[in-house]
Amino acid sequence: MIESIPLEYYLILSGTIFAIGSVGVLTRRNAIIIFMCIELMLNAVNISLVAFSSFLGDSSGQIFVFFVMAVAAAEAAIGLAIVLALFRNKRTIYVDEINLLKW
Amino acid sequence: MALTTIFFLILSVVAIGTAIGTVASRHPVVSAMNLVLHFLMLAGLYLTLNAEFIAVLQILVYAGAIMVLVVFVILLLNLGKEDSLETGFTARKGVAMTFGAAFVIQILILFTSAGSFTHEITDKSVNVGQVKNLGYILFTKYLFPFEYIALLLLVAVVGALLLGKKKLFLERDLPEKSLK
Numbered sequence: 001m002i003e004s005i006p007l008e009y010y011l012i013l014s015g016t017i018f019a020i021g022s023v024g025v026l027t028r029r030n031a032i033i034i035f036m037c038i039e040l041m042l043n044a045v046n047i048s049l050v051a052f053s054s055f056l057g058d059s060s061g062q063i064f065v066f067f068v069m070a071v072a073a074a075e076a077a078i079g080l081a082i083v084l085a086l087f088r089n090k091r092t093i094y095v096d097e098i099n100l101l102k103w
Numbered sequence: 104m105a106l107t108t109i110f111f112l113i114l115s116v117v118a119i120g121t122a123i124g125t126v127a128s129r130h131p132v133v134s135a136m137n138l139v140l141h142f143l144m145l146a147g148l149y150l151t152l153n154a155e156f157i158a159v160l161q162i163l164v165y166a167g168a169i170m171v172l173v174v175f176v177i178l179l180l181n182l183g184k185e186d187s188l189e190t191g192f193t194a195r196k197g198v199a200m201t202f203g204a205a206f207v208i209q210i211l212i213l214f215t216s217a218g219s220f221t222h223e224i225t226d227k228s229v230n231v232g233q234v235k236n237l238g239y240i241l242f243t244k245y246l247f248p249f250e251y252i253a254l255l256l257l258v259a260v261v262g263a264l265l266l267g268k269k270k271l272f273l274e275r276d277l278p279e280k281s282l283k
Contacts, residue, residue, distance in 0.1 A: 004107070005107060005108055005111045005151065008214050009111065009115070010148075010152070011210070011214070012210060012211075012214065013115045013118070013119070013148075015206060015207065015209075015210035016119055016207060016210070017118065017119065017122050018206060019202075019203045019204075019206035019207050019210075020119070020122045020123055020126055020203070021122070021126070022199075022202055022203060022206065023126060023199045023200065023202065023203035024125065024126035026195065026198065026199030026202060026203075027126075027195065027196055027199045028126070030131060030182070032131050032134075032173065032176060032177060032180075032182070033125075033126075033131060033134050035173070036125055036134055036135065036138050036173065037125065037126060039138065039165070039169065040122055040125060040126075040138070040141070043141075043142070043145055043165070046145070046157075046161075047145065047148060050149055050152050050154045050157055050232075051152055053152075053154070053231060053232075054152040054153055054154060054231060054232065057231055058231065059231050059232075059236050059237055059240045060240070060244075060245075062154055062156065062157050062231065062232060062237055063237065063240060063241055063245050065157050065160075066157070066160065066237070066241070067248060067252060069160060069161075069164050069165070070252045070255070070256060071252075071255065072164075072165075072169065073164060073168060073169060073256070073259075074255055074256055074258075074259035075259075076168075076169045076172055076173070077172065077259050077260065077262075077263040078259055078262050078263055078266070080172055080173065080176045080263075081262070081263040081266035081267045082266055083176060083180075084176060084179065084180070084266070084267060085266050085267070087180050088269075093180060093182070
């Protein structure tokens with residue numbers, strides 16, 4: 001049996017990447033970069049799911065990661081189609097210039 | 104230091120570095136390339152957790168499919184450098200930094216206050232990430248969510264096609280057409 005890395009290391013890594021992703025979502029203006037930051041956050045959650053699954057000896061965590069990946073793929077297709085449609089109509093993808101639904 | 108620990112440290116440092124690169128770089132293509140590297144590092148981290156199937160899936164789905172889609176959209180929109188990247192300290196940046204710092208502090212408090220986690224990777228859990236185990240549980244316990252994911256992907260394909268069409272409305276629904 002190889003000596004294993006403590007679970008805390010994976011959780012700290014996961015939390016750090018999640019924080020970086022959330023800062024990106026809140027600060028960036030470019031819709032595609034915001035989209036990529038959302039992917040970062042999804043992946044951060046995936047790390048902790050796989051870590052728990054592997055440390056507790058339960059396969060369910062890895063099945064959840066499988067589902068998260070499928071939802072992320074669907075979200076990527078829809079999100080990028082929305083960005084394309086937005087660019088076609090407004091000629092911009094900077095989220096602070098898009099105020100069509102702003103009250 | 105054990106080899107796996109060194110491997111883990113290299114992977115995690117590069118993963119955090121590329122995550123910062125994704126968030127902070129001005130050019131969308133540089134962001135996308137950083138993100139591809141980040142996904143590859145995560146695949147390596149999954150290998151250190153004995154999750155071979157998820158590691159392969161990470162490379163195929165994220166680094167392969169999703170990032171190609173993102174890069175294609177960047178290409179179609181002909182995005183360059185952000186000309187007016189916010190410089191200096193703005194209120195929005197302050198709020199975002201507060202949120203990020205709060206997350207990190209919360210995690211650190213959690214790990215300093217809570218006792219050490221006693222679980223270890225045992226011989227039993229080494230087999231958890233194998234395709235045989237995952238396939239078995241996917242088609243028994245999680246069969247209904249699996250079918251539902253198929254439906255979700257179908258809806259996503261139809262939705263993406265509809266949104267990507269040149270005209271979102273039919274010709275006969277437009278008001279000037281009915282005037283003729």
